[in-house]
């Protein structure tokens with residue numbers, strides 16, 4: 001049976017919020033205090049469990065640096081990142097659906113020309129990706145900027161590897177006058193999120209696998225439009241139904257078609273067999289929803 005103090009305490013903590021506190025901050029803190037207190041009451045948290053939680057959060061912070069963001073990973077595997085994305089980017093008017101930014105975005109990728117290879121020098125299955133960037137009215141957006149990043153064929157991003165010689169498997173690309181883009185790369189593969197930190201331990205305790213289905217990351221921006229942060233997922237991947245970060249949406253699953261044709265491959269500057277995928281991104285007008293922000297792991301450790 002709960003005693004009166006247990007419920008009074010919640011109101012007492014909320015009552016201490018200063019009247020001059022920023023109204024939005026007040027609202028956020030009130031909600032946070034209520035939910036954390038409710039959680040403690042609901043599960044009757046023991047002192048040992050609370051101390052374990054504090055040790056876990058401490059270790060999570062200690063694992064972070066300018067390349068590794070264990071807190072983003074924690075938010076991702078608990079579905080919080082996708083929930084924040086969902087409440088801020090409700091799909092409308094046929095615009096492309098969004099998904100998690102993830103911890104591996106890096107500012108300042110090199111700009112490549114349409115048709116170039118963003119994976120030059122990396123082994124993997126040759127792949128051609130093309131499409132258009134459009135407004136919700138179907139107008140091609142010329143000069144739209146695509147920021148692309150992906151893991152290598154073993155499932156690692158450049159920032160996870162020592163000595164990759166700078167930014168790898170990342171590029172920026174602009175659409176042409178008809179809103180078209182195209183680039184060569186390697187076929188993405190499914191991969192595990194990093195499991196050598198506290199989040200990996202917790203996933204294991206929860207009896208969950210750490211896998212993400214194969215995908216390419218896109219951040220697409222154009223003046224007057226909301227920046228789109230999304231992925232294209234490879235149809236047929238075995239982890240589409242159980243993505244560890246809950247990021248898959250049906251509209252983002254794409255057929256990466258395998259072709260054996262040497263003639264087709266040559267046209268694209270590739271060797272057969274190769275894969276090709278096509279997708280049109282639709283950007284909604286700016287101001288309809290909150291802007292998506294492009295944050296790298298490094299941004300979280302800057303003061």
Ligand code: BEZ
Pocket residue numbers: 073076100101102103104193194212245
């Ligand atoms: C990623 O797709 O790069 C990613 C997203 C969330 C957590 C870990 C990795």
Ligand code: FE
Pocket residue numbers: 102104150151212215217
């Ligand atoms: Fe990824």
